[in-house]
Amino acid sequence: MDGVELSRAFNEYGGQMIGLAWRSLGDRGLAEEAVQETFLRAWRSRHRYDPELGTLRSWLFAIERRTVIDLARRRAAEPGATSDPEDGRDVVAAADEVVERGILGWQMEEAIRRLRHEHREVLVECYFRQRPGREVAEALGVPEGTVRSRLFYALKSLRLTMEELGWQR
């Protein structure tokens, strides 16, 4: 991987990466810092990128995830940090949780947006709108088994896309 490739990746994924970082950190300035730091880390460790192990995109998102967590921890540990978890956990652990939730939420929403229409459709109806499969099947004019099958492949697709976006189970 060279600078041109990384620069192209910045143009292609930079917006989404800022979206992820903003969602996780809740601060636009910090989100921009996270993306800059991510690309800096990527450049420094470019010799470790192996396209046979995964796409450049998933590698970058994995680095960003780590970077965002580091920034959140650093912020939480600063004197005067306002985090004050009620359950007695330390502020760094609490910051990790917030960031993990933000990352997971962003990855899942992005993955849902990329589903094929017929997969997203049944997922939204059956999961988000809590409609019985039979009712969704009637509305779509397909057998109930088809709805269930689409749900199965929707979940499979979500897993693949989320891994592309750096999801670490």
Added chain:
Amino acid sequence: MAAMTPESHDHWRGLIALAALDALDPADRPSLDAHLASCPSCADDAAELQVVGAALAFADLDAVVVEQEPLPTPVPAVRAARRRRRRVVAVALGAVAAVGAALGLAVSLPGGSRAVPTRLLALHGSPGVVAEARLRGEPWGTSIEIVARGQTPGQMLTVSMGTAGGRWWSAGSYRSALGTTHVTLACAVRVSLIASVRVSDASGQLVLASTAPGWPPSTDPPR
């Protein structure tokens, strides 16, 4: 169900998906458990999808549902869905924690407030394609709602938003539908900085493009 062969793979996959979404009929649980105990392949699928199903609870309902018109329904289900979803979040947290992410109970993330500044851009493409993009300022950046008619269905298309300085930011991708496609995507750049929008196909070929007339705007018009 009657037309389905109980032993078929599809049958079990359907039940596995429902279980992952916490929507399995309790009457089907014993037979599914028995099958999973004897079928390693399905057991692997079940374990894999259970984690995905649990993670679904972290997606923002509005961010996802706003893109899809509800199918005709005899019962208003959204309020019940929200109540049930709160329960699912608790279950999800347990499941996700089990695979390494020790998370808390409530999802309280930034966002959710609606935009004030809005801009409408016409998108130009091949003859017969009519499209427009509505840009909306959000606290975190810009959401872009695209309505396009006449596109070749099934294409995977990528939407980018460009600043006046010539920098392009990816807002996401979508698959074109037969007839009218309606999608909402987003990027973190402020709406006031967006000068143009473009949509490219999988090979990078430009299929829709716009420029914002009157750029730069003196003020963003109120919504």
